[in-house]
Every structure is written in structure tokens, then in C-alpha cells.
Amino acid sequence: MIATGAALWAGAAAGESDPASAARAASAQLEQAALDLQGAKAARDRVHALTETVRAYEAGLAAMRDGLRRAATRETMLAHRLRAREGEIAQLIGVLLTIETAPPPVRMLHPQGPLGSARSGMILAEVTPALNTRAERLRHDLEEVHTLRLLQQSAARTLEQGLAGVQEARTGLSQAIADRTDLPRRFAEDPVRTAILISSTETLDGFASGLSQIAAGGEIADSQADISASKGQIALPVQGVLLHKAGEADAAGVTRSGLVVAARPRALVTSPTPATIRYRGPLLDLGNVIILEPQPDTLFILSGLAEVYGEAGQVIPEDTPVGLMGGAVPENGAILSLSGDGTGTERSETLYIEVREGGSPVDPETWFRTDKDG
Template sequence: MAIGPGKKIGLMLAGLLLASTAALPLLAQTEATPAPVETEAAPAIPAEPVVPTKADLEAIEASLSLNQERIDALKAEIADMEGDRTRQNAALIAAAQRVKLAEIEVADVEERLSDLIVSELDVRGRLDGSNAEIANVLAALERISLNPPPPLIVDPDDALGSARSAILISAIVPQLRAKADAVTTDLKALTDIKTAALAEEATLRANYSVLEEEQLRIATLIAARKQGIDIRTDQLASEEAEAIALAERATSLQELIGSLSQRATSVSTATSPTGAPADPNVPVFTPAEIQVAFANTARTEPAIPFAAARGHLAMPANGVNVLDFGTSDGFGGLSHGISLMTRADAQVVAPADGWVLYKGPYLNYGQIIILNTGQNYTALLAGLETITVDIGQFVQMGMPVGTMGSRTIGRTVTTNAGAAQPTLYIELRQNNEPVDPTGWWANPTQSG
């Protein structure tokens, strides 16, 4: 039996609808891991962090997706540097830079994937609407074919009835064809979205592999450097104990930094800087001279005077600037620094060369690090979850000093995201007075 034009179109559209149903399960139908439910609780001061031990390194290795051959090669590479602090320092700074670049790429890929999901949902919405419209038209045609109404009962001699039928079919067929073309276009769009998503996912996996490898590299390097300075003098041990005691007595950051700075200028140790006053006539360095100075990874004191480093400091972490210097801090005062909303477990590096005046928990700031960067300048980092440097240690700009957690630690900032995102608070001081950090950074803070 011959199939009429209406039936042919119905079969074609039915085929298209089946094809669209098969193509729909893409990004938006990927099952997402539910976010943990946050409960309101007083901010807890985390326990004192420790430098990675052998057991810690083994745990990190077990959690990584790197193959054993790559892990063994990385260990051999680091073992070859044993005792060579200059090479270890250079490797740490280079690894930290690779982590920062990978973190930026991961954030960009995740944003592009988010855009693809939005596009996919938009196309799926149009297809769902087309399904309903086409189903209604097909249902009407089916009813007509089973129970034709009187105007469509065509007598061979009834020219008027034949004309009415032709007009009805000619009105329906173009609409169905247009719908079929729209469905075909949307199905192609879904295929393009899936192709783009697969490419982005491959890029994301590659960057996560970089992050995993550099995480292990940094932890292993820190452990190796730690082994080289395990023998600490009684004087350094006493210095650390005194710093902790000062932190327990201080009621504000200003008081803590003042006490620590005063102690640094009055107590001379093998690893502490002198408290030389800031030179009002800071020598001028060319960009090339500054690059050469910072390239010396064997240095054990700041490469250049801190005041001369303006415009060259390393941003401690990748993130979005959510609080500027001098704006309301959300607790009735003004912010003495800036706050960055970072990724979970983001790496934190030293913003400048300096000696660690203090590291550890302080009031409701979470884990903090205070660096004496020389010439009566200090740099404060607050809100970390782990710290991998020691009091009295000299750190070079760009060297890893710790990591963020999975959420805000302590009441360091109030943002629209609440405590769901980790937030790093950064503060610069001169003579224990807050300094606007704007213009001090080598690269501008990422903005949202």
C-alpha cells in the first residue's frame, strides 16, 4: 500500500525524534557529586601543621594517578639534588610556578565547561519543546487518518472537498518540514557541544596530572630540605618557643607583629635578619638587574631592598580579589589588606624574600605566616590550612609556603560566597603600619 505524504513526514519526524532522544544524554545528565552540607559552627583553630614525613609522602603517592615509573623518575631527580640547597630552591620555585599556571588553566577550563553545560541545557530545552509540538501535530494527523472529519471525506466528483484537503495538507507539510530542520540543527549543535566538552575534559585531565606531579615534587623537595636542617640550634628552638609565646599573649595582629619585629631587631641569630631601618634613598634598579638578583637561588637574604621590589612581588595565590585595601571588612572595621577567594587546596607562595617571623594558628585567622622582608617591612598571609616553613627560615619569593583548605578558615573576610570558598588574607606593613598593596604586585590580581 502506498504511503501518503502526511505519513511519510510523520515517519521522518518520528525517526528524528528517536535520534534526538539518543543524543540527549550529554553534559547536563552527568551525575554530579553532591556538595557537602555546611553547618554553622564557630571557626576552629586547626592543629599545628607539620612538614611532610615519609608516611605523608607515601600517602600522597597512593592518592595520585601517576604511574610508578614517573614517580620513581621524579624521586631520582630530587635525590640527585641532595645537599644542594641552591638547586632545591630553584626546583621548588619552578614547581610552584608550574602549579600556579596549571591552576589558572584548570579554572579557565572549568569556566568553559560551565558555559558548554548552559548551552547544552538551552538546546535540550528547545528540543523538548519541539518534541511536544511535533507530537501534538502527529497525534492530530493520526486522529484524522483513523476518523476523518466530514470536510475531508472526498468524493471523486467533489472538487471543493479535494481542494480543502489539499489546502490543509499544504499548510501542515511546510510547518513539519521546518520543525524537522530545526530538530536537525539542534541535534548537530548537541554533537558539537559534546565534541567540545570531550576536548575540554582532556585538557582538564592533563592539568590535573600536572598538579598531582608538582604536588608530589614539592612535598618531596620540602622533606628533602627539611632533612638537611634537622639539627636546629638551641638558640633557634628558643626563638621559636618565644614567638609562639608572643602569639599567645598578643591580642591583635598589630601587637603580634610589633612584638615579633622588636624581638627580631634585638636578638641576633644565625638565621634572623638585621632590623636595619628603611633607607629613604632606595637605589634604583633596572628591570634586568632585578631579574638577575631574583634569579640567584643561592641567596640567603633579600635579593633587593624591599622598597625597590615594588611592582615585582609575587601574588601569593591565584584567586579573585573579593576585598580591597581600605574597604569595609564586614566586621565593623576597614580592611588593612586584600582578600583573595581561591580554589580549594590552592597553593600559597612567598610574596617576597624574607625570614619567617611566625607561623601557626592565631586567634580566628586560621593558620598565618608573618615574613620579615627587611627594612622594617612585613608581609602577612592568613587563612591557610597547612604551612610548610619554619620560624627563622629564610624563604625566597615564589617559594611554596603552604596550602589553602576547602573553605574559609577563620573570620578573615565576609563575601557573598560565605564560608564555602577558601579565602587568603594578604597584608603588607611598614613600621607596623598597614600599607596599601596596590601596585606592589608583578601581576594584577585576577578579577571576576
């Protein structure tokens, strides 16, 4: 059975709180993803199975990075705390050694006689639990530092296997999509008409308004699709965080009609609803673009992908992979070296999402739910 990455990550996040446990849970996620990959190769619906496997790997790698970051942060904090208490620790060890090595008769004698010995015994009885508590706390901290260091050392092999596994799953997914022949089609794309439209338009507006011209014979079958009931509740097509809302200026002062979402390199992009692929490929200065039509007179435009899947005219189910983000996945050593960096710089790729209704752009947040980070 293929386990979803989202479910695995939710379980780990809910059940594990300390850094070591979180990293171990992430390792288990990656091991499960490797098993899922073996099952996906023989699955009847390989596209669906491999999609879930890629997500499981992505979730596991993200969780591993988070666990290692937390482990590194915790180890640094403990190391600082132990260094700051070096004097106290030395004094504590000295006291404990003195108590341990003094012969019993000497411990029982006191210059003031039996009364002094009794008083000393009472004081020692009160002090000993506190000393034991401090010693136990010190032992726990030292053991935790040792555990965290071993965990970070053992993470190298797990990460290497996970990075190789997700690459294999992505390659398999790309091939499975190329081999798929069972999808219905609303039209057949005319490459000549498409090329003419691209060369004759200078804006996304112009291209979107001329999409009906790219079909062979100019005929596109009618669609009765209606997703209006999902308005405002549709998940983003990529796991990421919202960088800019519609109409919000970016660092260069540029405002756009759509959303900008930050995602990790090579993140999987899926169709958020059932839809017709109206166009896929390079367009203007937007990089690779895929234009989806979930219902008549409504377009979801996704740009900034490195790879796009599918063919224009295909009607695809919800959650179908439509492409991959660009960028280079950090190598094993880079992930380990950045495990203490919590700046979020690993989300280096951006996906632009624009929604058009009746030929005009509308705020994508009227359709997409953006209150959850992926």
C-alpha cells in the same frame, strides 16, 4: 620541560572559544600536567618543578570546570531552542519527506498545465535552498548537543585523574620542601621566646612589633634586600579574586587593614617576592599565618592558610611555596553536578593579606597588583 599552568591556560583561553573546544583544551592541560609530574619527580630542583606542576594541575582543573560549565550552558540553550521549534521542525520534516517521496512525474504535473508547472518549479527552486539551510541548521544543532553530552560523559575520568594527580603533586611538594637544606638563614628561631611572645600579645600589631624577640640570642643578620622598584606591580600570592579592599567592610561589617582574596580549596600560596620567613604557624584567631620580610621594615602578613611551609629565619626565593589554602576539594561528581553553576562559589577559601611598613599597616594595593583575577 615543565609547562607553567598560567601559560597553558592563557593558550587555551586565547585559542579556544566554543565550549567543546575549551573542555578539550582543558583535558589536554591535565594530560600535560600528568607528564610534568613524572618529570618533576626526577628534577634537580624538585621544589620548583613540583610548584609548576601543581599550578599546571590547578589551571587545568579550573579550565575543565569552566569548559564543562560552558558546555552545560550551551547544551541547555540548544535543548530549549529545539523544544521551542518542535512544531517548525515537524513541518520542515514533513515538507522534506513529501518532496523526497513524491515520484518525478507527479512533481512535474500541475492542474493549470505547463505554465503552472513552470511557476511551481520556480517557486520550488526558490524555496528549496531555504529549506536546506533550515535542515542544515537543525542537523548542526542536534550534532552539537550530541557532542556536548559525550564530552560531559567522558570528562568524569579526566577529572578523576586530574584530582588524584594534583593531590600527588601537593604531597610531593610538601615532602620536597621539608627535605630542602640549601636555603640561607638570617636567624635561628627560639621556640621558647616565640611561645612567650605569642602568649603575651593579643593583637597582630603587638606580635609584629615583637618579632625581633623570637631569634635565638636575639640576633638577626642585617639584610640589604630592596624590592621598592616592584612597588605596585607585585602579583598576589594566590590565584584568586579580590573580595574586600583595605578598610572595606565585609558582610559582618568588619573592616580590616588588609586585603581579602577568595581562592579555591587547597590552592597553592607562594611568596610574591624574595623574602625572609619571620614567622610561620598558628597565631591568635587568624589561623595559620606566615610573615614574610621582603626588605627591612616591611612585612607581608598572610593568614588563613591550612598548611604553612618553611622555617622561620630562612631566606626564600620569589615564587617559593609557603602554604596551601584549606577547604575540601570537590569530588568528581560534585564538579560535574555543578558544571552549570556559574556563581563562583568554588572559591570558598579566603586569604588575608596585610602589609606593614615601619610597624604600621599600609594599603596593600600600594604594593600588590589587584587588577587581574587568577
